[in-house]
Amino acid sequence: xxxLEQTLDLGPAELFPMAREAILTWKLQESAGVIARPSRRVHxxxxxxxxxxxxxxxxxxxxxxxxxxxxxxxxxxIEVIDAESAAGFVYRTLPGHLESGExxxxxxxxxxxxxxxxxxxxxxxxxxxxxxxxxxSVAAQGMMARRYAAGLKRMLAPRYHGxxx
Numbered sequence: 001x002x003x004l005e006q007t008l009d010l011g012p013a014e015l016f017p018m019a020r021e022a023i024l025t026w027k028l029q030e031s032a033g034v035i036a037r038p039s040r041r042v043h044x045x046x047x048x049x050x051x052x053x054x055x056x057x058x059x060x061x062x063x064x065x066x067x068x069x070x071x072x073x074x075x076x077x078i079e080v081i082d083a084e085s086a087a088g089f090v091y092r093t094l095p096g097h098l099e100s101g102e103x104x105x106x107x108x109x110x111x112x113x114x115x116x117x118x119x120x121x122x123x124x125x126x127x128x129x130x131x132x133x134x135x136x137s138v139a140a141q142g143m144m145a146r147r148y149a150a151g152l153k154r155m156l157a158p159r160y161h162g163x164x165x
Contacts, residue, residue, distance in 0.1 A: 001101070002138045003122045006145035008153060010107070010115040015156045019107040019115060020087035022155055024080070028105060031151025032144060033057065035069060042089045046077040050097075073097025073126070085109040093126060099141065100126035105148070117152050119145040 010019060022028050026036040026048070033056025036048050051069035053060045060067040075091040088106030093099055101123025110116055125137045 001122055001124050002141070003120070004138070004142055004145055005118065005120045006142070006149050007116055007118045008149040010117055010153055010156055013109050013113050013115055015115050016085075016087075016107065016109055018156055019117070019152060020082070022152055023088050023105055023107050023117075024082065027155065028148055028152050031155055032147035034072070034144075035060075035067075042077050042080055044077055044080055047074060047094070048077070048091070049074050073099075075103075078102070081106060093123070095126075097126050099123040099137070107152075117149050119148050121145065 022031070024042050026039045026042070029036045029050070030039075033053040035051040035053060037051075038048070040046070050072040051067075052072050053067075053069055055061055060069050062068065073096050074094040075097060076094060077089050077091050079090040081088045086106060086108035088104065088108075090102055090104045092102050099121070101121060103121040103123070104119070106118045106120075108116060108118070121141055123141070
C-alpha cells in the first residue's frame with residue numbers, strides 16, 4: 001500500500017469560504033482535469049464516476065457528440081468534513097477503479113491564520129496493468145495530487161489578489 005500526501009499553502013484565511021465550496025462541489029477535481037458525475041454537493045454514500053480529460057487544461061476533444069475522456073472508475077464518499085475551520089471529504093474507490101483505496105481532500109485553517117489544502121491517498125493499483133507498473137502508478141497519483149492543489153490555488157488566486165471577477 002502506498003501513502004501519498006500533498007499539501008500547499010493557499011493564502012489568507014479569508015479564502016476559506018471559497019475553498020470550502022470548491023472542495024465540497026467537486027470543482028477541485030475539475031480544476032485538475034478530472035470530471036466527476038454527478039457533480040452535486042458531496043454527501044456520505046454518494047457514488048461518483050470519474051473521468052480524466054487527457055488534453056487538460058484544454059476542454060475535452062469531442063467526437064460524434066461525445067467528450068473523449070479516459071474512464072478512471074467510481075468511488076463512494078464515506079465521510080464529509082464541514083466545520084468552522086476545515087472542509088473536505090474522503091472517498092473509497094469501488095471495484096473497477098484504476099486504484100484501490102481511499103483519498104482525502106481537505107482545506108483547513110492553520111493556527112497561523114493561513115489556509116492550506118491537503119490531499120492524501122492510501123492505495124494500491126486496482127488494475128492488473130497498473131500493478132505491473134506500480135512505480136509509475138504511484139508517480140501518476142503524486143502528479144494528480146499536485147494538480148489538485150495547484151488547481152485550487154489558481155481558483156483562489158483572483159480573490160487573493162483583489163480581482164473580484
